[in-house]
Amino acid sequence: MDTTRKNLREQIITAFIKATGYSAIVFVVVIFFFLMKEGLPTIREVSISNLMSTRWYPIEDYFGLLPLISGSLIVTLGATAIAVPFGIGGAIYISEIAPRSVREILKPLVEVLGGLPSVVLGFLGMLILAPFLREFLNLPTGLTALAGAILLGGIAIPTVLSVSEDALDAVPKSYRDASLALGATEWQTIWRVTLPAARSGVLTAVMLGVGRAIGETMTVMMVTGNAPVMFKGLVSLFLPVRTMTATIAAEMGEVANGSVHYHVLFTIGIALFVISLIVNITATSVVFRQKKRQERILS
């Protein structure tokens, strides 16, 4: 009697946990179909040459997506270039170098930083960072891709730092001891042993950071100037850009339901979805390949 009840409870719990696991897949599929349903009519309504043009001015039916895609990519790459060294460097310091007491203050502080609402950062960016960049770099305006990249980098750093610190922390102490016993310096141990051992976790951290940066909306809308200018090389970092997320956020509120413009905005959503899918698939395949290699070496 007692065992059957236990079994029943066990079954319910298992079923529940299974359902939560599968629900993630269900949600992704539902969202994907919704995006497709609202976004695909674009193909019929707007010519490919229009979508592939470099002019975005929806109220006159110019639906060039390229400046928006390039805008998102510039800001995201810039943010990654900032978040990765700072995030991983900070994680190495907290996990490997800092004394216990410092670590116990730093880690929670970083996580608080990660919880800052992005609109607050946007305000700081608009009122402090943008004017500073304009004067410091002698730019026409501070509302540029760079301002967006710096703030998004700041938003992504806590994510990258926190996750890679966990990964580094999970590396067994025996690895470090063995390395040091072989006469390696502390830096050699970190760079050649600990960091490679934590590679898959660190890569996950970077991908989460990139995902955070590319999906962020409010901050970029407030500080990047939202001018749909096509990518012109490195100089574009110092010019205003318009990202895909900011475009959707700024225009979705007023667009007529079911209009061409409405469908194109969902097409942008599909593009965002595909880009983050590519980022994730690349990351997991890299991690898998490395795992396989490690298993081969160990066996």
Add this chain to the structure above:
Amino acid sequence: MNKRFFAIIFLFFSFIVGCNTSTNTSESNLPQETTYIENKGSDTIVNLALAWAERYNQMIPDVSISVTGGGSGTGIAALINGTVDIANASRSIKPEEIEAIKANGNEPVEFVIARDAIAIVINPQNPVNKLTLQQLSDIYSGKIKNWKEVGGEDRPIVRLSRETNSGTHVYFLEEVLRLGDSEKKTLFSPETLLLPSSEGIGAEVRQNPNAIGYDGLGYVTDDMKVIAVAREADGPYVLPSADTVNRGEYPIARDLYMYTNGQPTDIIATYLDWILSSDAQEIVTELGFVPIK
């Protein structure tokens, strides 16, 4: 803490109950049914019309006004079909629309209910004081790129605009960029910064001496410099103000209209009279438009 919380809840409920009893008594005193006024049209006016409708409904609960947007054309089309009582329009009615209403045996009556003026703002450090409409068009379309071309310092021009979904953006495009010529296909330069709020434009203009921006007259604050605008190069340069707008001297301003089918009667006449009263015109100022008096 807890006590205060309950006190607030209590006050809240007693307020609701109080409201209910008062409406009940007024209803029993005046056994009049609620009358609805249908009001539709311009998206520029929709917020103003809503504010009026709400205030009017607070004063006279028996009259309920339903306000919808959709654009000036939509509003007038609904007036032609007789599905609305009042149409809002940010342009005057077209001759063919008048014909269509006459064909239905009616006569449109026009009311100017407020005015809308767009101020051109720059940083106070910028020595430029005046611009013509043609210069503004060339600046925003990207032909003029440096302040020295319009008599200023050697600085790049940073163009600021409201987002494309704002009525102000569309009006600026039609009246300034295209100089009122609907045949023209001039567009904003792609380098124009599209800012999602008036505050965004204000913040950038206040701190950036390269910037030029535009916004409804009501959003201009003292720490920005307002530009005097002329229709022609030799014409008078006029600063926007309630006076110059009402005298028709400031070039980037338009009248906002309401139209009815025939002379309004009863409730609609009372409502339109109230809209033109100084009480209702105060709301016009609050929303950044120019009152007609």
